[in-house]
Amino acid sequence: MRARIRQQSMWITMLAVAFMAGSAMGSVLVNGDFEDTTGWGAIGSTDNPAGWPSTSGTRFNPASQQTGSDAIGGAGTSAFMSDVPTNCDMHQSFTETGPQWSVAFDFAAGDAGSATQRSLSGAIKVGASQIIYRVNGEGDFQVFDKAANTWGTPIGLAASVVMDSDVSVSQLVHHIVFSADTSVSVSYDITITDSNSTVFSATGITAWGVSTLPGLGDGVADVSFITTSATAPFVLDNVEVIVPEPTSASLLALSAVLMLWRRR
Ligand SMILES: [Ca+2]
Numbered sequence: 557m558r559a560r561i562r563q564q565s566m567w568i569t570m571l572a573v574a575f576m577a578g579s580a581m582g583s584v585l586v587n588g589d590f591e592d593t594t595g596w597g598a599i600g601s602t603d604n605p606a607g608w609p610s611t612s613g614t615r616f617n618p619a620s621q622q623t624g625s626d627a628i629g630g631a632g633t634s635a636f637m638s639d640v641p642t643n644c645d646m647h648q649s650f651t652e653t654g655p656q657w658s659v660a661f662d663f664a665a666g667d668a669g670s671a672t673q674r675s676l677s678g679a680i681k682v683g684a685s686q687i688i689y690r691v692n693g694e695g696d697f698q699v700f701d702k703a704a705n706t707w708g709t710p711i712g713l714a715a716s717v718v719m720d721s722d723v724s725v726s727q728l729v730h731h732i733v734f735s736a737d738t739s740v741s742v743s744y745d746i747t748i749t750d751s752n753s754t755v756f757s758a759t760g761i762t763a764w765g766v767s768t769l770p771g772l773g774d775g776v777a778d779v780s781f782i783t784t785s786a787t788a789p790f791v792l793d794n795v796e797v798i799v800p801e802p803t804s805a806s807l808l809a810l811s812a813v814l815m816l817w818r819r820r
């Protein structure tokens with residue numbers, strides 16, 4: 557009887573472990589919603605938003621708080637990314653994700669003025685490589701292709717961003733998702749939902765911003781937002797690095813446990 561109880565409790569423990577392995581991991585970033593308002597200094601200072609330091613020694617804080625009805629979503633805090641002074645950044649490094657990942661955030665982009673100028677600008681480190689991107693003054697979403705040494709608009713992302721003449725009030729909010737599964741292909745997809753809920757997407761993008769290309773299986777290790785060469789500000793909120801909830805893995809583990817159980 558006692559052995560039977562012990563066996564039952566062992567199975568219950570194994571089921572619990574299998575179930576817990578499948579619990580959501582969510583975003584790996586801290587303060588991606590900018591609701592932690594400690595540490596923010598003036599734009600151009602060395603005091604950055606909590607969790608978001610600048611590249612050490614070379615750049616400064618690009619962000620100030622945009623709050624309440626002037627924040628994205630009409631409440632809380634967003635990050636207003638100023639184009640003055642230029643050459644500021646903030647970034648967040650973390651343990652490299654697995655090959656399946658998404659980077660997502662909300663933004664509104666000021667009008668940079670021309671096709672060769674930019675407002676929103678940032679980078680995503682994938683292994684030892686990087687995706688480097690910008691929104692130009694035509695509302696094109698562009699990525700830098702180091703191999704061709706030029707900015708290019710992936711097919712599907714031309715005029716995908718509605719220019720916001722003043723991002724400090726009444727934002728034209730866009731949602732962007734970069735996603736990849738580098739175990740299958742060393743490429744990435746971008747989906748933008750604009751402020752009119754129109755969806756733009758580009759798939760299988762192979763433009764990388766540096767000479768080093770990612771390898772199969774590489775994940776995300778750092779995200780940054782940059783105001784270098786910006787001629788208009790932008791606003792950010794709800795930045796997330798999302799790794800898939802291991803639902804299928806957990807189901808596999810559960811079914812394996814159940815199969816073992818039934819075989820007894
Ligand atoms: Ca927020």
Ligand SMILES: [Ca+2]
Pocket residue numbers: 720721722723724725726727728
């Ligand atoms: Ca506006």
